[in-house]
Amino acid sequence: MWIEKRDKDNYKFVEQYKDPLTGKTKRVSLTLEKNTAHTRKQAQATLEAKIRQRLQHIKDGTLKHGITLKQLSEEWLRNYHALVKYHTYDNAKSRTNKIVTDIGKDVLVEKVKPVLLEDYLNSLIYEQNYKNSSVMKFKGTLGNMFRYAYKHDYIKSNPISEVEVNYRSEEATEKASQKFLDDVELKQVLDYMYKRSPHYGRFCEFLYLTGMRYGEAASLYRSDIHKQADGKTVATVNSTLVNGQKQASPKTSSSRRDVTLNARAQLIVKQELIDHPFKSNFIFESKQGHPLGNVVLNFWLRKAKAELNIKKTLSLHTFRHTHISKLAELGVPLYLIQNRVGHKDAETTKDIYLHVTKKAEQKLDSKLNLL
Template sequence: MIKEYIDKDNKKYYEIKNHYIGKDIFTGKEKRISKKGFRTKKEAENYCIKLKSEFLEVGFKTNQDYTFQDVYDLFIEQYKRKVKDTTYYSNTKYFKQHILPFFANIKIKDIKLVVCQKFINDLAKKFKKSTIQRYRTLVNLVLDYAIKLEIISTNYMKYTDIPRAIEKRKDNYYSKNELLEFLRLVKDNFSFEIYCIFRVLAFTGVRRGELCALTWKDVDLKNKTLTVSKNMTFIKGGYRISETKTQASNRVIYLDDETVNVLKQLRKESTFLPIDTSIFDLTISRICYYSKLIHEKLPNLKKISVHGFRHTHATLLYESGVDIKDISNRLGHSNIKTTLDVYTHLTEDKKKDVTEKFSKFMSI
């Protein structure tokens, strides 16, 4: 409603009073405006039309103080329709663990560079570079969505720097001798199936979820190959077998003779089972439980995570002279950059080796 009024100086103006312009897509509540000081009725009408058009375009008033949580709630509904279930549930977990606790109640317009950099610096105290990059990418998605909605004009997260690690992380992999000692002790102290699980992890480099999804149909003992085409993931309170992480994750891995013999022996113990039966009847949490049992019983063993056996496989391949591109393909990485980012220590050690060889050569 637009009304004429006279101010204290006896001048005529127009005001907008309780005028409906639309419904807020965040809250579902009606939005009404009241504003004074228009010199003409036409000016007041044009102002109403302007705000109304903003609502038709983006569904809310662009000058409202929406928080990161408000935008996230809207973004995540769109995001869910665009990505695989596995990606959606893993990334919402990352949002809930570290992103929302930091950003949730901050007004989106107040998320400037200093705020974004503090978030990155806090992460750098606890996580490696690749993990920080993952969190930064996820925050970027929300802030870019806010730009798309015309709530903000700049995404300052894109201008942040990832600082160097404060301290060197513990090596999460075994050397050749450490791995052989681990497998020997596991074979002597635990069931053959548990030994087989860690043998396959260490000698193929498969991910935990890929191992859990393997069936006997995926193994060709005659041609010594293992086909990776599935992955086990945890979604909505339960485990599910789904597609692999990426297209590059679909691969055929050639097996060494001893691993083939180990699998043949395991197969003999379950010959009555059909080929589409899981090789290892276990979940990701069960593998982690086995790892915990091993280190509790054998406390003198160097402790690495289950994923550390994948790092071990990559490290030993590189030390044996395998080209980084072939390692990348065997691990199922989308590109060599992923391999180099994750296994930086490989190339650093190689640089040192090159220097030592050159120095030795020149001293002759």
């Protein structure tokens, strides 16, 4: 580093470095008012940071030592935050915090071997009783973190690429038939929720009738319900809820859509607007004028599951899956169902569709002998 005198009480501190991409020498500089031992030390540190910043995306094969799992997680999360929606980031942050806590914040990234990660993921299944689907997400988060580490020369290779998780074969993902309600179960659950509160019952029934996600339905404004030129009444899905706050865009780009409301869904909307004061723009609002919360609704659904002795999964999302199953039962093509529920390509939708259509085929086969 050298110093150039500029004006009175004005000094330019300069450092140079070699650009690996061009082989040419480049400079970074910093202007300070004083030239003292303290400012020289300060300038040196600042200039070195500037050089590191400029070279951070240049992979020259030189391994950077001493990066801990905690440091990697924080750096990766800052980068990841700018690339995805908040809900996706928030879930990744939660998994990352658990990974760092479980494995160890001071573990050096360059020392992590595939066997360590494999043992950890297996322990999530067999010791901490996580589902296969959850552990797959942990593996994905680890893969993203270590892919970032590889690109930034913290490791020589991504250890997750050699990891083979011993997933529970008996689970093999939850059976499609357990994800939606049949007609009898649906009536029982809706009756239960209507008895708890007509407000709760209408919201759950609206989810079933539209196939919307909780956040999509709860964030609907009165202005989102309108009649189109062809006479159809639709709900325009253009938002969701994140931590109770309306977010301008829904979960994915394919989630932006107009959902046709049948007569019953339209009646539910009208009844909500009649029964609740105009404290907010939300259709389904709490007494305080906030969007209807999912915590209390899922609490009562858990109570319904126990009291009605329903063996299937039961949450607000179950109504969405039940909507998909009913459309499949009615013979609606898969691509139209995907468009309606905002699933561009979702395995769950396909699994439910195939399960229902397969069941319909079996019913047909059993009746062929009656011809």
